[in-house]
Amino acid sequence: MTGLHRRFPALFVVALLVLSSAIPVGAAPAGSLLRIGIDVDAGTLDPRLANDTTARRVIEQVFDGLVELDPELRVRGALAESWTQVSPTVWVFKLRRNVRFHDGAPLTAGDVVFTYTTILDPALRAPLRGLYTPITKVEAVDDGTVRFTLSAPYAPLLKYADMGIVSKGAVERLGAEFAAKPVGTGAFKFVSWQRNSRITLEANPEYWKGRPKLGQVVFNIIPDNTTRAAALESGDVDLIHSPLSPQDVARLKNAQRVRVVETTGLGITYLNMNMVDPVMRDVRIRRAIAHLIPQQTIVKQIYREMDRPATSVLLPAWSGVFTDQIAQPGHDITKAKALLAEAGWTDSNRDGVLDKGGQRLAISVRTHSEDPNRIQVVELLVSILRSSGIDARVEITEFPGLLQALLSGNYQVVLVGWLGLVDPDRGMYNQFHSKGTQNWEKYTNPRVDALLDEGRQKADPAERARVYREVARIVATDLPYFVLTYQGYIVGVNRRVEGFTPIPSGSFRSLWTTSVP
Known part of the structure; x- marks a missing residue:
């Protein structure tokens, strides 16, 4: 692929021919089936281990947390019908009565204790463990009451109490199989999972909120964005969501049977720059890029303004914290070349590639194959790097391979994104604290660590704003990330689907009230 635009006419035709056989209708009664087209398969269906968007969208149908967040990110009770902050470091949650897991076992405080205790156990390697490390003890006061004790006041605790509660008995009975055969309390029960093809759920008739209107939900894995959009146009799926190419969105807006909803998301697209790589650890190289x-x-030209240009790691949705007065390095080729020269990289042998001490300045920029917008960005960036004397190359892999590269540190620069950043702590602590479980770039700054620790303890909005703005300023200088865009969140849905409300966080919680007449 070259240039700034992609065209897919042949692929679109192929999609229309093959999708009817690729996406089965399923066994649900007519009118009760919702078919969702998603871009990548889930990595796991265990909420404690989930590290990808697909997994979380399926998991939130199968599991409930103690709380849930509404479209305005306000905390609402879920499995917990009430909670009390007994002291600055002690919270008590009262569980809803008569809630049962899908296997018939009753929900008890022991299941809540088991869920959080295992997340906090380093042996589980829970990706979001860093969000819960202020918790020092989780206790069952009785079968219907759970007490959390913290090491210090923790402002975002309630927002993070939406973690899906697993059945202790089911986990112990199924072992590793639980991740592929989940047992929760949610609106939908797990039915089957055909890897890289589909995940099927069915209504939970005993759901504590009331039986869902849908009989069955099928998540169909369709990696190519245009094929996925074609499936929505042809009626082979009922709902799709970002990532989508601007060309596909424009076409869907003109499709008679499709409704397109665009919102400002709670996500970023960013360049993750490996701080321990021999080349990338020099901040002058990161600033030059x-x-x-x-x-x-x-x-x-690539996002067609579906996304907004980012100014820092602060999201506009973080009311009271966001400011556009923090600036990352702006586009300036002259400054970039000066920084490269200052770092000692020159074209000593006049072959067009910068070198130092006999080593060529080589940089690999990676992204994943499921997002053509990101592929175009990477290709454009690599072209610009090459024109500036950098021996740059593009590496495209499927998302699981890209995630593995991030986890192992086997990369230099990766273009990727975050979604569901419901709080400044969620968008910064795990990513930039030296102990953060998603600090894949191995960023270390003692001042940032201290500020992020402080921010967790601040309930006052003005104090939180002060802390997180300072973190954003430091990150914009150190550049472990360059935040490219604030993501738009786009959903395409068949007009016959009723009751589905897109949420900026990307949550699909509203499937409980969705129907397909």
Whole structure:
């Protein structure tokens, strides 16, 4: 693929021919089936281990947390009908009565204790463990009451109490199989999972909120964005969501049977730069790359303004915390070349590639194959790096392979994204604290650590704003990340689908009230 635009006419035709056989209708009664097209398969269906968007969207149908977040990110009771902050470091949750897991076992405080205790156990390697490390003890006061004790006051605790509660008995009975045969309390029960094909759920008639209107939900894995959009147009799926190419979105807006909803998401697209790589650990290299990024051009020509150009790691949705007065390095090729020269990289042998001490300045930029927008961004960036004397190359892998590269540290620069950043702590602690479980870039700054620890203890909005703005300023200088865009969140849905409400966090909680007449 070359240039800033992709065209898919042949692929679109193929999609229309093959999708009817690729996506079965299923056994649900007519009118009660919702078919969702998603871009990648889930990595796990265990909420404690989930580290990808697909997994979380399936998991939130099968599991409930103690609380849930509404579309305005306000905390609402779920499995907990009430809670009390007994002291700055002690919270007590009262569980809803007569809730049962899908296997018939009653929900008890022991299941809540088991869920959080295992997440906090380093042996489980829970990706979101860092969100819960302020918890020092979880106790069952009685079968219907759970007490959390914290090491210090923890402002975002309630927002993080939406973690899906697993059945202790089912986990112990199924062992590792639980991740592929989940047992929860949610609106839908797990039925089957055909890897890289589909995940099927059915209504939970005993759901504590009331039986869902849908009889069955099928998540169909369709990696190519245009094929997925074609499936929605042809009626082979009922709902799709970001990532989508601008060309597909424009076409869907003109499709008679499709409704397109665009919202500002709670996510970012960013360049993750490996701080321990021999080349990338030099901040002058990271700043030079940042100066070479034509951010406005990318937003206008590749994303067609579906996304917004980012100014820092602070999201506009973080009311009271966000400011546009924090600036990352702007597009300036002259400054970029000066930084490269300052770092000692020159074209000593006049072959067009910068070198130092006999080593060529080589940089690999990676992203995943499921998102053509990101592929275009990477290809454009690599072209610009090459024109500036950097021996740059593109590496495209499927998302699981890209995630493995991030986890292992086997990368230099990766273009990827975060979604569901419901709180500044959620968008910063795990990513930038030296002990953060998603600090894949191995960023270490004692001042940032201290600020992030402080921010967790601040309930006052003005104090939180002060802390997180300072973190954002430091990150914009150190550049473990260059935040390219604030993601737009786009959902395409068949007009016959009723009751589905897109939420900026990407949550599909509203499937409980969705129907297909």
